[in-house]
Amino acid sequence: MGALYWSAPTEAELAETGLKAKHFTPPSVDLWPECTLPIEIFSRVSSQWRVGAGGSVGLDYNVVFYELDREGLEGDKRDEVMAGIRVIEAAALAHFAEASR
Structure with missing residues (x-):
């Protein structure tokens, strides 16, 4: 179910990790x-x-x-x-x- 309601983490959530939201791609579902x-x-x-x-x-x-x-x-x-x-x-x-x- 997570794929249907998936969203990337926000920039604020990632602030201390060094990652960007663009690094998180939506899951692929077949x-x-x-x-x-x-x-x-x-x-x-x-x-x-x-x-x-x-x-x-x-x-x-x-x-x-x-x-x-x-x-x-x-x-x-x-x-x-x-x-x-x-x-x-x-x-x-x-x-x-x-x-x-």
Whole structure:
């Protein structure tokens, strides 16, 4: 999940190291074909989080289902893509929790 939310360290964070932000390149990620659609749909809805007092608690599935409908996904294919989105969602929530510590 880190690749999706990756950012280079700031110049201030690197001030005492002698390094520059330009020395840090974004990670390269190769996707398996079966992961492409779940990542694409997650990217479309990645700003649609349900939020509670402690922060994000999960994606707004109404928006996710709308995107699945737009893709014309039904049956097993819909279930497979939704399962992929749930894996990404769980990793994103774990990343958010780690980042807020």
